[in-house]
Amino acid sequence: MGRGRVQLQRIENKINRQVTFSKRRIGLLKKAHEISVLCEAEVGLIIFSPKGKLFEYATDASYVILSLVMIILFFLF
Known part of the structure; x- marks a missing residue:
């Protein structure tokens, strides 16, 4: 028997929220x-923390990084 579904709602406790962010960030990376x-896939991942700190992952291909930068610029401007 598997786990039950997690109710998605904002974690009110600031410390618990930061701990959860850190754990889930590591899992996502x-x-x-x-x-x-x-899958030999080209992957690019950008995560911004609530305080604005940048975490990123990219495969060796430089065009993945370029694509991510272009996407960010598109959404910022």
Whole structure:
């Protein structure tokens, strides 16, 4: 029997929210790496923390990074 569904709602406690963000960020970066290795996919991932700190992952291809920059610029301007 699997886990139940998680109710998605904002975590009110600031410390718990930061801990959850850190744990889920690590998991998301790991999944991005896994899909790039298993499927030989070009992957680019950008995460901004609530405080604006940037976390990113990209496969070796430089065009993935360029594409991500273009997407960011598109949404910012």
